Every structure is written in structure tokens, then in C-alpha cells.
Amino acid sequence: MLTLYSYPPLFGVADNNGYGLKVFAFLKLAGVPFKHEHIFDASNAPRGQLPYIVDGEHRVGDSDTIIAHVSRKYGVTLDAALSPARRTTNLLITRTLDDLYWVMSYSRWKDGRYWHQFRDALKREHPSLTDEGLMKAKEFNAQRYYYQGIGRFEPEAAMARGIADLAALATLIPPHGYVHGDKPTEIDAAIYGFIANIYFYEIETPLKQFVISHGGLAEHCRAIHAAVSI
Template sequence: MSLGFQASPAGLLEYLQTSVVQLLTDPTQLSPGQGVLVGASALLVGAVLWSCCGGQRRNKVKLRAEFTPGKVYLHAPPPVKAIPCLTPFGMKLETYLRMADIPFEHMYGRSMGPKGKIPWIEYNGEAMGDSGLILEFLNREKGVDLNQSLSAADKAVSRAFTKMVEENTYWGLVEDRWIENFDKLQDLFELPWFVMFLIRSAKGKIKKTLWAHGIGRHTKDDLRGIIEKDLRAISNFLGTKPYLMGEEPTEVDAAVFGQLSEIVWATSGSYLHRIVTVDCPNLLAYCNRIKDRYWSDWDQLTNKTKKDQ
């Protein structure tokens, strides 16, 4: 079937314009070729509009039918042998809940929250996403302020470190886990081989995400150098203090521990692991300090000891 236009972009555009005019004035006179072209164009435009608009809608999530008022239901991936949660933002959020002594219940799974990400929470029948915004909400709702002892300048430093580890350092962890060591994910995630086969396409998508972010455009050596500078900056600022901002933990410790805990316990053999555990031993001691203080059930969660019956 001939479509009836010259094989060039200009010819295609002119033919499409003519076809649209024909559709609007006398659709009965559309040729088969014009019908095909108009239909294909409509599908393409629809796909673009859905991607730009519909794709930005909040995800619909399934909520509990019954809930305890005032209780946080934490949706996060289930524990594995290496670590209680394989997302640094899950580790951050749960560490914060433990620091703030806020009652919560695990809702283990891999369902995405209202913003298409995990972790997320249910609270009083509502779904909330984004760990940072969840912390802000719970601070207001529960009257919690882990930063009450900090000056305005200290709070500014805390925010800077939080954003550094979550908007920059994090992507070094993503690259190391999903690109450099993808072949180790089956053991780390503790998933059957056929499941890993199904999610192999995620590697390509993550490469595109890293490229779009910008960090994926660097050479391997340059990328590693950037992340190493982040980690050494944390180490130098921490120094001999027990926590980043002093003698007691604050919100920034939940965020930094969330990222560093993944490196310490879930990246064995990587350059990240070497930096944190060998080159910067104060970071390893820092992680163990928070783990020992707030994660007394760590071994139970990771099945290193038997759970209470």
C-alpha cells in the first residue's frame, strides 16, 4: 500500500497536514494511506502526552483496611542477610523512627508508594512518600525535633551533608551496585535466578538515569574520585566526634547512616567498602555506633540469630 508522499521529512509533514485537514473536513475521502498516517500520529502524540502528563500522576496504592490511629506503617523491602533494608532511604527512615521513638510497624514488600518510590508510609489512612518529606511531617505531627540542640549554622551544615549524600554520594552506590556488580545482585537480593533474569532490563534503565543525572557521563576513575571526596569529607568533618554534629545524634545522622550502612554491610569488595572500612575507619566506627545503639534487633532481622518464637 502506497502512502502517497515523498520519502523526506518535508514530504511527510506536508502529507500529514493534508491528511489532518481531510480528516476534519471530509473524513470519508481519506485514503487508506492517510488513515494509517493519521492513526499512527495520534498514537505517538498520545504516548508523548501520557509520558509528560499522565506519567507524573501520583501512583495509586493499596492501603490497609484497618489501622491504628497515630501509628506509622513502614513500607520497605524485606530484610536480607546483609542488611535489614536494601535501600539507603529505607535505612534512613527506619533509623529516624528508632531515634525519635515513634511507634511503627513493618509492611515488608516491594510495592511502590504514591510517588512511585520506596520506602513510603501509611499514617491514619493516608499514603506518604519521600523520606525527607516524611521526616518533616512526622516532626510536626509527633512534636519531634532531633535538631533542637543545633544552631542555625549547624542546621545549615546538616542539610548540606544530607543533600550531598542523597543527591550525589547515593548515585555512586547505585552505579557500583547495579552496573559494576550487577552479577552479585542475585546473592545480595536473595532472589531466584529467573527473577534476576526478568529485572536485567533495569540495568539499562539505571544507566540512562545515571547519564541523565550527569554522574554517569564521567569515566569510572572520575566518578570514583568524586564519591571518594564525598566520603572523605564526611570522615574529616566527623573526626573523633561520636556523631556528625556532636555528642548526640541528630537527623543528619539518620541520613548519612542510611547511605553508609549500605556501603559497610552490602558492598563487600568494592572501592566504596575499602574507603569506609579501611581508609576512613572512623566512618566504620560511626556506623557500628549507630547500629549498636538503635538496631538491637539487627541480627534477628537479618536471620543471624533465631527470632523469638
């Protein structure tokens, strides 16, 4: 059976990282059986990043590469009816989520207004974590943010960038239903991976305040959450 390796849960979602939760939701919506192993150590992962899957002889990393592999091997048809224009829209949404990822991560590991609450929540839900280990992770992430660019932003400017991403997503999600109609597709799983890690996050960041205040985003998140929690 396929095994998904990803970060552990937090605040009631199956993975506290948007990419791992995206793959989890995709596998659930696609009806592909899998085991889910929660880990912090990514040293055995392709490219040294989570999530990744082990599927027989295949070890596959990167969320989009995982989804492509699973779709081919298991004949997943979630996107079978999509037009080329809608597939292009999906790519643009995916790249917007990639940008949002950095702001979400910044809000947890770098923004001094929320870091201590995030640290304490991780320690509460995962007692094996130590202050020393978390500080090393914080320092490592600070380097990543600096070289990516978001780390050169002041907190308010960083949050404004994330809110702009969320505002763009909000215009694409209908008040009821999913991005491309009455049934969820791959892009709905991707959006859920990130929005759930904001909506269910128990720390009141500007990102969470925006999602809560925009009913379409929140309703979409709740609908996918219900579908993948079965």
C-alpha cells in the same frame, strides 16, 4: 500505627537503599512506633518511589518529607537544640548524600566489576527475584544514570566522585560521638542510611574500602547500627 514501606534488607541492614534505611534509623532513634513492610513494587508510592509511609489518612513519600511529617506530628526533638548554622550544615550533608546515592547505585547496577555479585546476592536473599526481572531493573537504572549524569562516567571516575563525597563526610564525623555531639540527631540517621549500605555491603567496592580505612566513618556506622538494631 505508622507503616514504613521500603526496599527489603540485604547484608544485614534493614533496607538496601540509603533513603529507606535513613527513615528506618530516624524512626528508631526518635522512638516512634512503626511497622516495617518490605516491598519491591513502588507503583503505589507517592511519586512512584520508595520509601513512603502510611500514617492514618496520610500517605507521605520522600525521606526528608517523611521525617518532617513525623517530627511535626509526633513532636520529635532530635534536632531541637541545633543552631541555625548546624541546620545549614545538615542541609549540605544531605545534598552530599544525595550525590553519593547515585555512585552507590551505579556500583551495584552498572559497574561490571560488581554487578554479578550484587545480582547473585539479591537472588540468594530474595529467591522470588528472577533474572529477567533483575535485567529489566538493570536496564531501567542504566537509563536513570544516563539522564542524571553519573551514567556517562567510566567506573573509576564514578567511584572517584563517591570517594570525594565520603572524604567530605569523614571530615565532619568525630572519632567518637556523633556529628553534633554526644547524642545522635537526624543527620546521623541520614549518614547511617548510606554508610551502612557501604560498610556492611559484602562486595569489595572502592567505596567500602574507603569507609573501612576511615575509622570515624566506620565507628559512627557501627554505633548507629547498634542503636537502631535493638
